[in-house]
Amino acid sequence: MAEPHRSGSPRSLRADAARNRARIVDAAWQVFTAQGPDAPMEDVARVAGVGVATVYRRFGSRAELVACAFERTVAAYGELVDDALADPDPWSGFRHFIEQICATQADDRGFAHVLSMTFPRQGRIEAERARAYDGMVELITRAKSAGRLRDDFAPEDIGMLLMANAGVVAATRDAAPDTWRRFVAYMLQAFTAEGDAAPALPPPPTSREMYRALVRAQRNADHLRGGGPGHRIPGRRPRQTAWPAQGAAPADGSGAGAQSGHGRGSGSGSQRPSTTL
Numbered sequence: 001m002a003e004p005h006r007s008g009s010p011r012s013l014r015a016d017a018a019r020n021r022a023r024i025v026d027a028a029w030q031v032f033t034a035q036g037p038d039a040p041m042e043d044v045a046r047v048a049g050v051g052v053a054t055v056y057r058r059f060g061s062r063a064e065l066v067a068c069a070f071e072r073t074v075a076a077y078g079e080l081v082d083d084a085l086a087d088p089d090p091w092s093g094f095r096h097f098i099e100q101i102c103a104t105q106a107d108d109r110g111f112a113h114v115l116s117m118t119f120p121r122q123g124r125i126e127a128e129r130a131r132a133y134d135g136m137v138e139l140i141t142r143a144k145s146a147g148r149l150r151d152d153f154a155p156e157d158i159g160m161l162l163m164a165n166a167g168v169v170a171a172t173r174d175a176a177p178d179t180w181r182r183f184v185a186y187m188l189q190a191f192t193a194e195g196d197a198a199p200a201l202p203p204p205p206t207s208r209e210m211y212r213a214l215v216r217a218q219r220n221a222d223h224l225r226g227g228g229p230g231h232r233i234p235g236r237r238p239r240q241t242a243w244p245a246q247g248a249a250p251a252d253g254s255g256a257g258a259q260s261g262h263g264r265g266s267g268s269g270s271q272r273p274s275t276t277l
Contacts, residue, residue: 071122
């Protein structure tokens, strides 16, 4: 007959330690997703319901905790690549992959950081990320061979896209949270091979939404220069945004819509694929 668990026994202590570790990893994922991987460890401890010392006892460094917290994110990245490669239409698979990684980035602020970080002591995570990267390169090659993706597109361009999309997401998250979709659609038009029909763009944000987003971005910039939220730096007159004044929300709550247009980007230059993204 198996010996029953007793409070304070080695088995129960191991179970408690495992539960604490799982709570910390889950809390770290929540905090890093919301704030990024540089979020204070005190916030992780608070969400996990443990002391900061417990966090450091379970994880020797921030890098180790970040790796464990985002292991599921790296796995999800690999699944996105696998799904795209499974699409019999190379361009459809590539386009869906771009849309999905940008959607993931909009929901998870730590996503782009994870793709650019290395985890030398986490062999399993590094192996999965390397496998996903190789699959992404194959996806790009297929789309080019099908004549749908421009020849000078490089894997590094996806990193550039994610950096730009991060700015759009951060600036419009509260005021016009779907703006990134239109930005990504523009980028996909730019990635399309010359002569290929470009898909229609999603609708733009309204003038009111964009005005609010620009005001928020300006306030954040002022905050970084030394003022707090809602604080105007002494001696400085409030700057006007470049957006038309009619974009402001009038007192009666009405707002004007914006007209959409279509466009394509262009560029040149090729780069050798890097080993990480």
